């Protein structure tokens with residue numbers, strides 16, 4: 001009896017040490033697992049609020065993995081392994097200084113808990129996503145997903161910097177998005193599968209940004225077909241939203257249902 005009590009006490013102290021070490025690590029995830037941090041809201045972006053309100057340095061403090069956009073809608077953001085990349089409308093990839101600004105970004109500390117391999121013999125994209133929904137992901141939960149490997153086909157896009165007065169995002173996408181078709185490309189899709197209840201804050205469903213293996217090309221993913229890839233997933237235990245100070249954010253209707261707008265930009 002006393003032996004087992006001692007064992008329990010020992011286990012308890014080991015766990016405590018592990019927690020302490022974790023919380024002292026730089027940029028440690030919050031206790032209880034990673035959450036999804038939002039700088040701004042997709043609803044404002046859809047309405048045309050493109051001025052950068054959050055410095056990249058501040059966003060990086062909340063995650064090493066994610067996606068977003070840049071001041072004036074100048075390209076697509078990919079955050080991978082703690083590096084922030086900008087895919088501009090010419091399809092090229094650039095490093096981003098910490099002082100650059102974003103109107104919207106969503107990041108987390110990526111610590112995958114589930115891994116699967118997927119190959120084209122198992123099915124195309126609808127079958128892949130249906131498998132995840134059926135076997136791996138709970139409908140109401142939030143997940144970070146990283147897909148690394150070879151893609152038979154992938155269609156990415158980016159958008160050029162806009163000038164005020166800004167038009168709503170669906171209009172900008174329809175008028176001026178640039179698309180980049182890839183075939184048999186190796187690289188990484190970085191993104192999330194989010195439930196309907198995040199509507200307004202982020203995009204429900206699957207949302208990926210892509211970087212090729214050399215990190216020289218990429219963009220927001222419009223279509224993809226996995227050839228052979230490792231799929232890593234992490235359950236996120238909640239989300240936070242930081243609201244900007246800029247007045248433009250509060251002048252648009254943040255309560256409006258923009259699901260039709262979301263369909264138009266995907």
Ligand SMILES: [Zn+2]
Pocket residue numbers: 067076207208209220221
């Ligand atoms: Zn995107």
